[in-house]
Amino acid sequence: MRFETLGSEVLMFVGDDHESVATAFFDGDDALLVDSLGSAEDANWMRSVLCADLGKTVRVVAATHYMSDHLAGMTLFPDALTLAHRHHRHTFLSQNRCADEFYREPKLVFDSAMTLRWGRHELRFVHNPGKTMDHVSVDVPTADLVCAGDNIVGNIVYLSKADPALIRAAIGRIHQFGRRTVVGGHMGRFPAVVLDNAIHYLDRLRDCVIRIRSETAGLEIERRIAAIAIETCLAPQVEPTSFERDWHQRNLEVIVAQSVFALDTAMAASERRA
Known part of the structure; x- marks a missing residue:
């Protein structure tokens, strides 16, 4: 305290x-x-x-x-x-x-x-x-x-x-x-x-998940999402604290459990087709 x-x-x-x-x-x-x-x-x-x-x-x-x-x-x-x-x-x-x-x-x-x-x-x-x-x-x-x-x-x-x-x-x-x-x-x-x-973290995390959902299917999606490193999403020169690492891992669990960014993936695919 x-x-x-x-x-x-x-x-x-x-x-x-x-x-x-x-x-x-x-x-x-x-x-x-x-x-x-x-x-x-x-x-x-x-x-x-x-x-x-x-x-x-x-x-x-x-x-x-x-x-x-x-x-x-x-x-x-x-x-x-x-x-x-x-x-x-x-x-x-x-x-x-x-x-x-x-x-x-x-x-x-x-x-x-x-x-x-x-x-x-x-x-x-x-x-x-x-x-x-x-x-x-x-x-x-x-x-x-x-x-x-x-x-x-x-x-x-x-x-x-x-x-x-x-x-x-x-x-x-x-x-x-x-x-x-x-x-x-x-x-x-x-x-x-x-x-x-x-905002940088959120945008990069979204981009990573959309790419994974677009390129893979089934359980491979879950495996690759669970492996997203926090460093991949952080802004330049930002070093993660242990607290941020913990909540990043919770984000990855939430993304899989709740299909977060699935709609974004579908919308991105629709835009590509258009």
């Missing part, structure tokens, strides 16, 4: 569980959290740092998306206002493994966008569906950062049950904010180039 300062009145926490991230914004002794880590142990550690060590009171807990590995602290601050997109239940119920004990009904929901002034910072919550249908990007121009949630996973993406094209579009919208720092849902903070790297 670790935390670091991202700027004036901004603190980022990274837990041990899934390297899940939470970002705290301060208004005097009051704190607003964007996401709240992935395990009870991590969330209790964060509460100890914020409340016991720093003397802060958590007044708001907002979610970039309602998956359990980002909600562990929701129930630790019963007096805090909880904030999420209107489709939060769709995301929570779509998980492979729901941690029902972390679920807390948000007191405030919104549809497309809302802005919240918190101390010296202005937080712009923008609905940005990609990895999940309820995904929210939190643009903070006063801190020159944006909280991207799980629309990126470091320099890659995680496909899960999402439409890859939707993820790509979501990353593009994050890029349009023009912030120098991108806070991911996992791993921590990154320079803005991480967005280009994630």
